[in-house]
Amino acid sequence: xxxxxxxxxxxxxxxxxxxxxxxxxxxxxxxxxxxxxxxxxxxxxxxxxxxxxxxxxxxxxxxxxxxxxxxxxxxxxxxxxxxxxxxxxxxxxxxxxxxxxxxxxxxxxxxxxxxxxxxxxxxxxxxxxxxxxxxxxxxxxxxxxxxxxxxxxxxxxxxxxxxxxxxxxxxxxxxxxxxxxxxxxxxxxxxxxxxxxxxxxxxxxxxxxxxxxxxxxxxxxxxxxxxxxxxxxxxxxxxxxxxxxxxxxxxxxxxxxxxxxxxxxxxxxxxxxxxxxxxxxxxxxxxxxxxxxxxxxxxxxxxxxxxxxxxxxxxxxxxxxxxxxxxxxxxxxxxxxxxxxxxxxxxxxxxxxxxxxxxxxxx
Amino acid sequence: xxxxxxxxxxxxxxxxxxxxxxxxxxxxxxxxxxxxxxxxxxxxxxxxxxxxxxxxxxxxxxxxxxxxxxxxxxxxxxxxxxxxxxxxxxxxxxxxxxxxxxxxxxxxxxxxxxxxxxxxxxxxxxxxxxxxxxxxxxxxxxxxxxxxxxxxxxxxxxxxxx
Numbered sequence: 001x002x003x004x005x006x007x008x009x010x011x012x013x014x015x016x017x018x019x020x021x022x023x024x025x026x027x028x029x030x031x032x033x034x035x036x037x038x039x040x041x042x043x044x045x046x047x048x049x050x051x052x053x054x055x056x057x058x059x060x061x062x063x064x065x066x067x068x069x070x071x072x073x074x075x076x077x078x079x080x081x082x083x084x085x086x087x088x089x090x091x092x093x094x095x096x097x098x099x100x101x102x103x104x105x106x107x108x109x110x111x112x113x114x115x116x117x118x119x120x121x122x123x124x125x126x127x128x129x130x131x132x133x134x135x136x137x138x139x140x141x142x143x144x145x146x147x148x149x150x151x152x153x154x155x156x157x158x159x160x161x162x163x164x165x166x167x168x169x170x171x172x173x174x175x176x177x178x179x180x181x182x183x184x185x186x187x188x189x190x191x192x193x194x195x196x197x198x199x200x201x202x203x204x205x206x207x208x209x210x211x212x213x214x215x216x217x218x219x220x221x222x223x224x225x226x227x228x229x230x231x232x233x234x235x236x237x238x239x240x241x242x243x244x245x246x247x248x249x250x251x252x253x254x255x256x257x258x259x260x261x262x263x264x265x266x267x268x269x270x271x272x273x274x275x276x277x278x279x280x281x282x283x284x285x286x287x288x289x290x291x292x293x294x295x296x297x298x299x300x301x302x303x304x305x306x307x308x309x310x311x312x313x314x315x316x317x318x319x320x321x322x323x324x325x326x327x328x329x330x331x332x333x334x335x336x337x338x339x340x341x342x343x344x345x346x347x348x349x350x351x352x353x354x355x356x357x358x359x360x361x362x363x
Numbered sequence: 364x365x366x367x368x369x370x371x372x373x374x375x376x377x378x379x380x381x382x383x384x385x386x387x388x389x390x391x392x393x394x395x396x397x398x399x400x401x402x403x404x405x406x407x408x409x410x411x412x413x414x415x416x417x418x419x420x421x422x423x424x425x426x427x428x429x430x431x432x433x434x435x436x437x438x439x440x441x442x443x444x445x446x447x448x449x450x451x452x453x454x455x456x457x458x459x460x461x462x463x464x465x466x467x468x469x470x471x472x473x474x475x476x477x478x479x480x481x482x483x484x485x486x487x488x489x490x491x492x493x494x495x496x497x498x499x500x501x502x503x504x505x506x507x508x509x510x511x512x513x514x515x516x517x518x519x520x521x522x523x524x525x
Contacts, residue, residue, distance in 0.1 A: 012413030012446070019420040019442035026427075026435030027481055034434050041428035049384040050429065056388040 089261060095145030096262050102278045106270025107143075108134045110160075112260045122197050123257045124167040126150075130265060131158045139225050141266045147231030147254035147279055148172065148219060149263055160265075164257050165232075166198055173222035174202050174232055174251075181209040182220055185232055188250065200233060200251040207245055211235045217251050218279070227271050231279040372409050375516050376402040380425075394500035399426055400471045401509040403441055407448040419445025436482030440474040460510050467509040471502035 026034060042050060100107065110130035114123065130136050132155040142149040142162045150164040163170055166187050174185040188199035202217060215235040221228025233253040241248045266275070383398035390396070403422050407415030422445075423438030430437070448470065475498040479485055485493050 008411065008413075012411055012416070015413030016416040016442065016446045019416045019446075020439060023420065023423065023435050023439030023442060024481075026438060029435070038428040038434050041424060046425055046428050049380070049425070052381060053384040053388050053429075056385045060389050060391055 088259075092145070092259070092261055096264065099143075099145040099264060099278065103264065103266075103270070103275065106267050106273070107264040108136055108267065109262065109264055110134075110136075112263050114258070114260075122166055123164060125153070125161055125163055126257075126260065128152075128160045128162055128263065128265065129158075131156045131160050133157045135267050136160050136265050137268065140268070141226045141230070141271060142263050143230055143266060143279075144255050144260060144263050147233065148226065149255050149257075149260060151225060152265065162263075162265075165200060165253060165255075166257065172226050172232070173220040174217050175220040176209075176211055177216045177218060181205045181211055182222075183246075183249075185217070185251065198253060198257060199236070200253055201239065202235070202249040202251050203241075203243075203246065205247040205249060207247055209247070211238075211247075211249055213237055216280070221274065224271070227266065227274045229275055229277070229279055368409070371519055372406055375519060376406045378516075379405070379512065380422075392504070394497055394504050396508040397471055397474075397501065397505045398508070398512075399441070400444070400474060400505055401467060401512055403445050404448045404467060404470055404509070405513075407445040408452040410445075410449050412446045412449040415445035415449030416442045417445075419443070433478060433482045433484065436478045436484075437474075439481055440477035443477060444470050444474050460513060463513055464506040464510040468499075468502045468506040471505045472498055475501065 026037070096109070100109065108130045110128040113127040113129065126149075128136075128142070136152055136155045138152055138155055140152040140155070142151055148165060150162045150167065150170060152160050153163045153169075154161040165172075165185070168187060170185075170187060172185045173182065175182045183202040183205040186201045186203060188201050202211075205211065213235055217232040217235060219226040219228060219230040219232060231254045233251040236250040236252050239248045239250050379398045379402035383396075383402070387395050387398065399422050403419050406418050410418060419441035420438050423441035424434075426441070427434035427437040448466070451466075476494060479490060479493055479498075484490075
């Protein structure tokens with residue numbers, strides 16, 4: 001028994017020694033001598049395992065590739081979004097350049113820096129990169145190509161802070177495009193819901209005037225802050241209020257505060273002299289011209305009617321006097337020349353000739 | 364060991380060898396799991412030390428055939444590991460997963476030590492980095508994976524037959 005165990009141990013040690021010797025021989029062999037042995041194993045016993053490993057690596061590569069594809073897709077999506085943002089900014093800049101070329105003078109371009117405070121649900125102020133050194137003053141109007149944005153509240157030398165039309169302190173005189181309705185624009189006080197947070201109210205519109213939904217609203221130029229004819233927005237609907245003699249309308253602003261990137265600040269001289277047809281003011285001016293033409297037509301018609309009535313009265317007077325004369329002549333009475341038309345048409349002798357005394361006195 | 368037990372051991376070792384050539388390349392970790400070491404230890408403890416050395420030698424040839432530079436070194440390392448595991452089978456049969464994990468850790472680290480030194484795979488700082496950073500990490504991962512494999516395959520292995 002002990003011999004068998006000893007023999008077994010010797011066999012084990014012999015096997016270990018054989019394995020070690022063989023391993024060391026393979027270690028010391030040159031590569032060109034080892035390669036045929038390894039190649040033979042790879043082609044025979046290890047071939048299925050090599051196939052499995054190749055399949056696993058393919059799966060791995062496919063997985064990594066899919067991740068790379070996904071990364072590429074994400075990158076392209078991001079680029080697409082950036083391109084869209086750049087296109088939007090480009091459009092806005094084009095509009096701004098167009099607005100600047102239409103205004104020609106009297107403005108300061110500025111970049112709008114939005115506040116990043118997440119706590120503010122409603123954006124009411126923006127910081128502008130132009131200040132008092134560029135001519136910006138308090139209450140200078142801030143405009144965008146789409147229309148009115150707000151006005152300067154604080155002007156520092158290199159920057160300024162403007163309140164938007166959403167600010168509670170903002171108000172501006174407004175009118176309809178045809179100039180029939182005037183009112184005051186205020187931020188929509190009931191705009192607590194997200195949908196109408198940036199809406200405006202046009203208050204104080206006379207009850208006799210009705211504005212239809214979609215009607216354009218412009219600044220009226222009253223008050224001296226905003227020049228006449230800057231687009232404010234469009235009427236959405238009439239609001240029910242307790243006012244009896246005036247109406248209040250909900251107005252959708254033409255400018256979206258979140259999309260404001262670059263603005264123009266009008267200077268005082270430009271405010272005084274007006275902006276003309278820059279913001280579709282052609283409609284306002286055309287309406288004004290129409291009104292003026294209509295008024296002029298009415299005046300002409302009134303004058304024509306007056307002249308006709310005067311001529312008719314003159315004719316009737318002549319006929320009446322002629323009838324009286326003929327009756328008197330038939331009765332043999334004296335007929336004085338008292339026709340009004342002749343009397344007015346003929347100059348009197350005194351007016352043509354100077355008095356005899358004054359003529360004689362001349363040298 | 365009965366024929367049934369031998370067949371079960373062969374099946375489990377085959378599963379571990381297949382995992383070595385499928386799951387390991389799929390994961391492609393820097394500190395990778397060495398399922399061959401797990402298969403070697405699981406098989407060697409059920410053999411005589413000489414057969415364990417032979418089994419390790421075979422597994423080493425298998426591993427070395429795909430890595431010509433380490434051909435021979437892997438066989439030497441696994442032969443020694445297989446012999447030692449079989450010689451220490453009484454300890455290894457202890458029904459303690461933590462102890463099994465510890466032996467897996469030691470076996471893997473020892474194998475890497477032999478493989479790197481005999482195969483002249485690295486020198487200087489790189490060798491030290493490999494031996495004292497990556498090898499322990501790989502050994503730890505292998506130990507964890509081995510313990511998990513032992514837990515899963517315990518019903519199949521029926522290790523507590525002795």
